[in-house]
Amino acid sequence: xxxLIISIFISLTGIxxxxxxxxxxxxAAGNPIPDVNVLVAGTSYGTSSDKNGIFKLDYPLKSxxxxxxxxxxxxxKTVKYNPSINFLTVxxxxxxxxxxxxxxxxxxxxxxxxxxxxxxxLISEKEIKKCGYVSLKEVLMEQTGLAVINNHGSGIxxxxxxxxxxxxxxxxxxxxxxxxGTIELSRFDVANLKQIEIVKGPSSSLYGSEALAGVVNLIxxxxxxxxxxxxxxxxxxxxxxxxxxDLYKSFGxxxxxxxxxxxxxxxxxxxxxxxxxTAPEYDNILINPKLEYSFDESNSLKINVRYFNENQxxxxxxxxxxxxxxxxxxxxxxxxxxxxNYSGKLSxxxxxxxxxxxxxxxxxxxxxYQIGGEQYEYSRFDQxxxxxxxxxxxxxxxxxxxxxxxxxxxxxxxxxxIDKEADDINSHFVFLQHEWIPSxxxxxxxxxxxxxxxxxxxxxxxxxxxxxxxxxxxxxNVSVGSGFKAPTLQQLYLNFTNPQxxxxxxxxxxxxxxxxxxxxxxxxxxxxxxxxxxxKLNAENSxxxxxxxxxxxxxxxxxxxxxFRNNVRDLIDATPIAIKKNGQGLYTYFNLNKIYTQGIxxxxxxxxxDYIKMSAGYQYLDAVDxxxxxxxxxxxxxxxxxxxxxxxITESDYGGLFNRSKHSGNIRLAYDNETxxxxxxxxxxxxxxxxxxxxxxxxxLDDKSEYAAGYAVWNFALNKSINDHLALQLRIExxxxxxxxxxxxxxxxxxxxxGISINY
Numbered sequence: 001x002x003x004l005i006i007s008i009f010i011s012l013t014g015i016x017x018x019x020x021x022x023x024x025x026x027x028a029a030g031n032p033i034p035d036v037n038v039l040v041a042g043t044s045y046g047t048s049s050d051k052n053g054i055f056k057l058d059y060p061l062k063s064x065x066x067x068x069x070x071x072x073x074x075x076x077k078t079v080k081y082n083p084s085i086n087f088l089t090v091x092x093x094x095x096x097x098x099x100x101x102x103x104x105x106x107x108x109x110x111x112x113x114x115x116x117x118x119x120x121x122l123i124s125e126k127e128i129k130k131c132g133y134v135s136l137k138e139v140l141m142e143q144t145g146l147a148v149i150n151n152h153g154s155g156i157x158x159x160x161x162x163x164x165x166x167x168x169x170x171x172x173x174x175x176x177x178x179x180x181g182t183i184e185l186s187r188f189d190v191a192n193l194k195q196i197e198i199v200k201g202p203s204s205s206l207y208g209s210e211a212l213a214g215v216v217n218l219i220x221x222x223x224x225x226x227x228x229x230x231x232x233x234x235x236x237x238x239x240x241x242x243x244x245x246d247l248y249k250s251f252g253x254x255x256x257x258x259x260x261x262x263x264x265x266x267x268x269x270x271x272x273x274x275x276x277x278t279a280p281e282y283d284n285i286l287i288n289p290k291l292e293y294s295f296d297e298s299n300s301l302k303i304n305v306r307y308f309n310e311n312q313x314x315x316x317x318x319x320x321x322x323x324x325x326x327x328x329x330x331x332x333x334x335x336x337x338x339x340x341n342y343s344g345k346l347s348x349x350x351x352x353x354x355x356x357x358x359x360x361x362x363x364x365x366x367x368x369y370q371i372g373g374e375q376y377e378y379s380r381f382d383q384x385x386x387x388x389x390x391x392x393x394x395x396x397x398x399x400x401x402x403x404x405x406x407x408x409x410x411x412x413x414x415x416x417x418i419d420k421e422a423d424d425i426n427s428h429f430v431f432l433q434h435e436w437i438p439s440x441x442x443x444x445x446x447x448x449x450x451x452x453x454x455x456x457x458x459x460x461x462x463x464x465x466x467x468x469x470x471x472x473x474x475x476x477n478v479s480v481g482s483g484f485k486a487p488t489l490q491q492l493y494l495n496f497t498n499p500q501x502x503x504x505x506x507x508x509x510x511x512x513x514x515x516x517x518x519x520x521x522x523x524x525x526x527x528x529x530x531x532x533x534x535x536k537l538n539a540e541n542s543x544x545x546x547x548x549x550x551x552x553x554x555x556x557x558x559x560x561x562x563x564f565r566n567n568v569r570d571l572i573d574a575t576p577i578a579i580k581k582n583g584q585g586l587y588t589y590f591n592l593n594k595i596y597t598q599g600i601x602x603x604x605x606x607x608x609x610d611y612i613k614m615s616a617g618y619q620y621l622d623a624v625d626x627x628x629x630x631x632x633x634x635x636x637x638x639x640x641x642x643x644x645x646x647x648x649i650t651e652s653d654y655g656g657l658f659n660r661s662k663h664s665g666n667i668r669l670a671y672d673n674e675t676x677x678x679x680x681x682x683x684x685x686x687x688x689x690x691x692x693x694x695x696x697x698x699x700x701l702d703d704k705s706e707y708a709a710g711y712a713v714w715n716f717a718l719n720k721s722i723n724d725h726l727a728l729q730l731r732i733e734x735x736x737x738x739x740x741x742x743x744x745x746x747x748x749x750x751x752x753x754x755g756i757s758i759n760y
Contacts, residue, residue: 021081022056023088025049025069033071033092035297037348041066041078044397048348105169105197105217106465107435107445108206108403109393117435117443117467119477119548119562123196125221130672130679131717132234132731132753134242134263136218137185139196142666142683142715144617145562145601146198148185149659155182158200159564160597160623160660161213165485165540167203169217171304173339174210176385177361178488187308187335189286191232191244192259194221201544201564202483204461205447208429212483212542212568220304222257222290223248234729234755238748240265242755253295259288267314268748270739275315275326279748284310284333298345308335316367318376326370334362352392359385381415403433403447411489419493419510426454427486443467451484455492455509456539459484477548487537491572491589503584505574508537511588515577518586525579534577538591542568556607565598595657597623611673618665623657628700639696639703655691655701661710663688677721682735685713713738713747729755 025036032053039046040059049055057067061081070076074092102110106118113122123139133139140156141148147157155163164181167174168188175183190196196218203211228248235241244261264283271278287307294300312331317324340356360383367377391405411425433447446464453459463481493507495514506514515531518524548562571593576585599621606614629651631637637649656662663686670681688710691701701707714735721727731753740747 020056020058021061021088022054022086023090025053025055025071025090025092027074028091028093030091033074035345035348036069036071036074036092039068039070039398041068046348101195103195103197104172104219105215106199106203107433108172108391109401109435114475115443115467115469117445117477118199118465118479119546121198121200123198125194128190128193128196129757130719131681131683132719132729132755133190134234134731134753135186136188136190136196138733139190140185140216141685142668143198144603144666145200145619147661147664147687151182151659152180153182153184154186156185156216157660158198158213159566159599160621160657161566161568165210165213165483165542165568167207167211167215169207169215170306170337171220171339172217173337173355173357173359173387174207174385175335175337176359176383177333177335177363177381181488187310187333188218189244189261189263190218191242191261192220192246192288194219200562201479201546201566202461202463202481202542204451204459204483205449205463205481206431206433208427208449208451208461209484209486209539212485212540213566220259220288220290221246222255222292226250229758229760231758232755234263234753236731236753237751238265238268240751240753253293255292255294257290259286261286270748275317276329277314280312280314280329280331282310282312284308298351300343302339302341302343304337304339304341306335306337309333315370327367327376328370330366330368332362332364334360336360349395350392352390355387355389355391357385357387357389361385379416381413383413383415384411386410399437401435403435404431406430413489417494417496418489419495419507423454425486425489428452441469443469451486453486453539456487456537459539459541473552475550475552477546477550479546480544482541482543484539484541486539487572487589491537494589498584502580502582503587504580505587508534508589511577515586518580523581524586525581525583527578529575529577531577534588534590537572537589538570540568540570540572540591542566558603558605560601560603562601563599564601565596567594567596569594571595592627594626595624596626597621597657597660611671613670613672614668615670616665616667619663621660621662621664623660624654625657625700629654632700637698637700637702639698649698649700649702653702655707658691658694658701661688661690663710677727679717679719681717683715683717685715687711711738711740711747725759727757727759729753729757731755 025033027033034049034051034053036049037046038048038055045059047055047057063081063083065081066078067081068076068078069090069092071092074094077090077092079090101113101122103113103116103120103122104110106116106120113120128139137148137154140146145159148154149157156166157163158166168183177183198216200214203215207215230246232244242263246259248257262285267277267279267281269277290304292300292302310333314329316327316329318327337359342354345351362382364380368375387407387409389405389407394402407429409427429449429451431447431449433445435445437443444466448460448462451459461482461484465479468476491507492509494505497504511534512531544566546562546564548560550560552558570591572589573592574587575590575592576587578586580586599619601619603617608614632649632651632654635648638646639649641647665686666684668681668683672679689707691706692708693706695706696703716732716735718730719727733751734747734749737750738747739749
């Protein structure tokens with residue numbers, strides 16, 4: 001019995017010895033490395049090193065078991081367990097990062113661009129700087145599948161969906177201040193951007209309202225260097241100028257940066273018969289300080305402030321008492337954003353973020369008589385947006401990652417054309433996403449978001465995406481999801497009567513009040529739609545499918561093809577409800593239309609010679625109002641011919657939605673020789689004919705005279721690095737001097753910019 005007890009004791013001692021394995025992780029210089037992930041291969045068991053680099057594994061290891069060591073900034077390493085070694089020293093080598101791009105917008109987690117399951121398009125800092133872009137408008141105009149259109153400002157159209165349905169983010173936070181649905185792209189400077197990420201297709205499962213068509217995320221730079229100073233100066237046509245400076249400094253646990261930019265122009269005029277300039281004179285300033293404090297390797301606090309102010313000046317003319325009167329048109333825009341972001345790591349498997357964000361967008365417009373200076377008209381728009389959000393990432397194992405979050409949003413608008421009784425909008429949201437990587441060939445991510453809104457019914461927005469990579473050179477992406485756009489405060493509480501013409505537009509919430517008031521005053525001539533049938537506005541919503549294939553043959557050839565379909569329901573539109581005694585309409589907002597957009601996008605990039613590269617992109621787009629199409633098929637639409645007869649509109653006559661080109665594309669030929677510091681690029685933007693004006697008044701696009709002709713615009717960029725600190729730049733937009741006014745596009749002719757940059 002005594003021998004048996006001794007044998008058992010010896011065996012248990014051996015097992016215990018096997019389960020107690022420890023060691024130390026150091027860098028190439030022998031310094032300890034904290035927070036190294038230590039994992040037993042083939043299991044989910046692991047630990048991490050402490051601040052002294054010490055790790056301990058309590059696991060029944062067997063001789064030859066593999067143990068992996070990984071840490072950000074170092075090359076991963078695998079060692080085999082040897083029972084004869086009681087204390088192991090593991091030395092990790094610094095990781096030499098490749099130029100592989102990393103994106104975050106599609107999944108809210110860092111992913112390599114080539115591996116992300118949510119197809120993302122990226123415009124790098126290198127391209128932005130070498131091409132000498134002035135604002136976001138110029139950048140997006142040269143991208144495949146994106147159309148910049150003029151509709152109450154320059155906005156971005158994705159896959160044929162209007163600018164209203166694209167969410168623009170700055171460092172992951174939403175930009176506000178839509179003018180009739182459009183966020184003006186020229187508001188956004190690009191000189192301090194690290195990259196621009198574009199996700200096409202609905203992204204409401206992560207970002208909520210306004211991400212129905214897609215997301216454009218502007219990610220500002222925050223250099224990982226001890227200090228940096230960059231200066232840039234540019235001058236150009238129309239007395240335009242741009243000056244900016246970017247300062248960066250790290251000191252101890254603090255990192256800080258300050259970006260300053262100012263630009264302006266005297267504007268231009270394409271209509272000599274009018275006193276107003278086509279594009280007004282303006283000057284603006286952007287101030288963007290950022291500060292980060294790192295508590296330790298895993299926990300940090302970031303503060304980001306963005307202040308933008310712009311002043312515009314123009315002239316306008318009106319007719320009073322049969323004479324022309326000149327007015328001074330002065331506009332001011334102010335956009336302020338403040339974000340506070342705490343990022344932390346509670347363990348190797350759980351990280352989290354707490355974010356606070358506040359934004360204010362303010363505009364005012366003054367029309368004063370040029371002679372005498374008395375006020376003719378004044379209007380203002382003042383919008384506030386507040387958001388609090390918490391999100392977390394749970395790494396279940398090496399193949400499963402769960403992301404979740406919750407938050408609260410409050411929004412208010414104070415504007416001359418919005419009822420003062422308009423309540424603030426309050427919304428709560430919860431989102432959940434799970435990523436599963438069953439093999440190195442497949443990456444699947446699915447998620448949904450629940451939004452509770454104080455002004456419309458709740459929404460659930462699901463989405464699932466997958467990347468399948470059977471070979472290193474071949475990748476398939478598929479994405480199916482739902483998006484939505486909430487009714488705006490304008491659509492709910494607008495109170496506007498045109499003083500010259502006399503028509504009135506009221507929001508869906510306050511319409512009955514004003515309708516009954518006009519009825520009592522005897523101002524209603526006839527009723528077109530029973531006001532009692534006006535329902536509460538629903539959110540506009542969509543279902544979308546994107547299927548893409550990418551092929552890459554080394555670095556010399558890359559091609560992609562993307563098929564897409566968007567079905568949008570409950571589009572909100574202003575509809576006449578009654579006719580007033582003055583003969584003008586009385587309008588309010590309804591959920592009416594259902595549309596679809598579908599098409600093909602293709603891109604190709606080829607390296608012709610060592611330094612010469614060519615790229616081209618093409619989009620075919622079919623954009624249709626389904627209700628109009630059904631009525632056309634039923635023979636309910638007509639147009640008046642030149643002979644005065646009514647002609648029934650056929651399906652082949654119907655041209656779809658206005659302001660969309662069926663065929664569009666781009667082409668670029670570039671020379672990029674980093675050895676000699678020379679970059680040159682010639683880029684063509686091609687746009688086919690598009691409908692722009694309902695000339696015959698039947699409300700649809702159906703006649704050749706209602707189309708604007710297609711056009712091509714060519715841009716040229718040249719960048720020459722003199723040395724590591726100095727570079728010269730030349731950019732020529734509209735090289736062939738094409739001029740175009742109206743037709744939802746303004747081309748001012750050739751514009752030349754010349755600049756110089758200094759970096760230390």
